[in-house]
Amino acid sequence: MEWQNFQEKQLEEEEMRVDMELGQFQNGGLFVKVMTDEQMELLRKQIAVYTMLCEQLAQMHKAFSVQHDITGMRFGNPYLDPLLTSGGQKITARQRWTPTPVQLQILERVYDECTGTPNKQKIQEITSELAQHGQISETNVYNWFQNRRARIKRKQSGGGSNMEESEADTHVESKNKNPESIQLFENSAARAEHIFSQSPDIGFEQLVGKMEGPGSYSPEWEVEGYSML
Amino acid sequence: MEWQNFQEKQLEEEEMRVDMELGQFQNGGLFVKVMTDEQMELLRKQIAVYTMLCEQLAQMHKAFSVQHDITGMRFGNPYLDPLLTSGGQKITARQRWTPTPVQLQILERVYDECTGTPNKQKIQEITSELAQHGQISETNVYNWFQNRRARIKRKQSGGGSNMEESEADTHVESKNKNPESIQLFENSAARAEHIFSQSPDIGFEQLVGKMEGPGSYSPEWEVEGYSML
DNA sequence: TATGTATGAATGAACG
DNA sequence: CGTTCATTCATACATA
The missing domain is CATH 1.10.10.60 (Homeodomain-like)
Incomplete structure (x- = not known):
């Protein structure tokens, strides 16, 4: 897409700028970049903001992707991807x-x-x-x-006849009782298709994957020696 | 609630670590942080990734927002929409x-x-x-x-000891094959939370706005001397 | 790795 | 209001 190129270009510019504007001098035989505390702090904040945005948006992307797949192939699993941690609940990896x-x-x-x-x-x-x-x-x-x-209570009450909607059968088809929401997402899916399907953006998927991954991020995501995040 | 405190604590620790692990010395009367070329390079990559993700996702967000009040709904949330949707009987409208x-x-x-x-x-x-x-x-x-x-009250009166340290010493999550990188990311999340204090979602719209804005970013979005975007 | 399950945690609603 | 219930979300862990 257009804006991708645009972005790369911007990135280039950015890198150059960073080089030029950061202090640069020798330290113990190494050339190093320096930044002030304030810069450091601001940098941290920016990254934090990016992180938050990315997490939220990545989840959105994920949600839509799921829906897209559904509308694209089967009518079976309306299981809506849980996210947001409700309210913030967020999003953060909770232990x-x-x-x-x-x-x-x-x-x-x-x-x-x-x-x-x-x-x-x-x-x-x-x-x-x-x-x-x-x-x-x-x-x-x-x-x-x-x-x-x-x-305990639920198990007893649900044991006899209709399991109702206990979380035991929360999985799979039980969520199929909400046609409207499906419809809603079909619309969304259409939009998503418009945005993403047209451009097989492999890199993007991979990147999102990194954010959603089970916790193992590629080494190159870490700045050796310290963490910005 | 509890874990939020926990995270904040982690955050503190993280900040300290950054300070300690970055080279730190005086330069022209200022205390500055230093990083090696490799660190800088990795940092750039990270930021580039974030930038790309955010921009792409922000676009998506924007596009969706046109049709639905996306930000006004929770993705996995099928509750409210059925009421708005025409056609279809809201089978078991969530209560x-x-x-x-x-x-x-x-x-x-x-x-x-x-x-x-x-x-x-x-x-x-x-x-x-x-x-x-x-x-x-x-x-x-x-x-x-x-x-x-x-x-709120309960939390205060409870006095509340919370989990404090990770359960590493409690029960062990052998799953953590990548403690470093996980921590890295969790900290980022914690930081984001810290910035938006308590309301993870606060400011999301505003932030997205800044990314889509007419090119002028709020001053605090720029690390003095250079822009990350 | 993909999928299913058990369960810790969050929270809207209801009760006394 | 304080406490409890009910439902849902999210994650640890098991299984295929």
């Missing part, structure tokens, strides 16, 4: 607590004992006990009980 | 309202401004404003404020 076997054991024991609602006091108690077996927070405990109760 | 990023932004702004419980009058006001960005009812707004207050 989550995982109970150790020991912790889990204790939790289940407590759960069986106390049939009622573990109040805040209880939570703290449990938490401190579990803390002896690994990192944990009250929130973790709280969530655990919440989830456990909810899931 | 749960989900704020769009825009709405969320507004809500948080209002929340920060107005201390105390918004009275009925206020609620209506807010609701009508939010209604311009998507389906919403007064009840939704009311609930949102209730929840927000309650959860």
Whole structure:
């Protein structure tokens, strides 16, 4: 596309400019570039902004791509790609607590004992006990009980007849109950096609892939010795 | 919530590391950071990639925005649209309202401004404003404020120890075959979050705007002396 | 690697 | 209002 060339051109210019405007002098036998704290800070911010934008937009792209594929081939999986972490929830890679076997054991024991609602006091108690077996927070405990109760309940109610819409069958076809949304995305898909399909932009896909990848980014994404991000 | 704090913490650490690992010495009365040619080159590549991604994706975003209020909806969110769509019976119209990023932004702004419980009058006001960005009812707004207050409070009173350190010592995620690069990226996300403090989606439109703008970028978007774009 | 599942976490809504 | 429920999102992990 046109703007791609345009961009490359811009990039070239940019690189030159960077060279010229950064201080450049010798340090211990190496030629190095220098920048001030302020520049560094601004650079960081810019990159952060880029990162955020890219993440959000990459997800958008992903979502559309999925829809596109669907409309393009089959009518089976309207599974809408989950993203955004809702609200910000974002987007960021979130790390989550995982109970150790020991912790889990204790939790289940407590759960069986106390049939009622573990109040805040209880939570703290449990938490401190579990803390002896690994990192944990009250929130973790709280969530655990919440989830456990909810899931036990659901399993029982759904066991007999209609599984309703439990998350157990969240997968695949269960989401097919929302024709409208499909339609909506078909429109989107059309647009996406207009934008992307016309230009087999291989590089782009790869780049997006890098952003969505399971965490292993190509080495060339790291500036040796320090991280800008 | 919890993990946000965690991330911020990581961020701090990261910043320190950058400072420490970059060469740092005095130059003409200024303290400056230095980087080698290789580092510079890698940095350029990263930025080039980001730039390209952002521009392409911004284009897409723009294109879509013409037809749908893309930014006003969550991609995986099939809830609100069925109501707007003609034809098709909204089979099981979802019962749960989900704020769009825009709405969320507004809500948080209002929340920060107005201390105390918004009275009925206020609620209506807010609701009508939010209604311009998507389906919403007064009840939704009311609930949102209730929840927000309650959860903020709980988090504070809870005193809250959060996960602090990664669970590396807790349970181990053997999955992390690439700790370095992962961390690199997570930090970026954390940083972005830091910039937009708490509202990951805030400013997204504005940022995209800056990328599409008539060529004049806000001063703070430029690293003094040269532009990254 | 691709897909499915289990479950931690977030959050709108409802209850007392 | 504080607490709890219900639903959904996202990720760790298993499996093919």
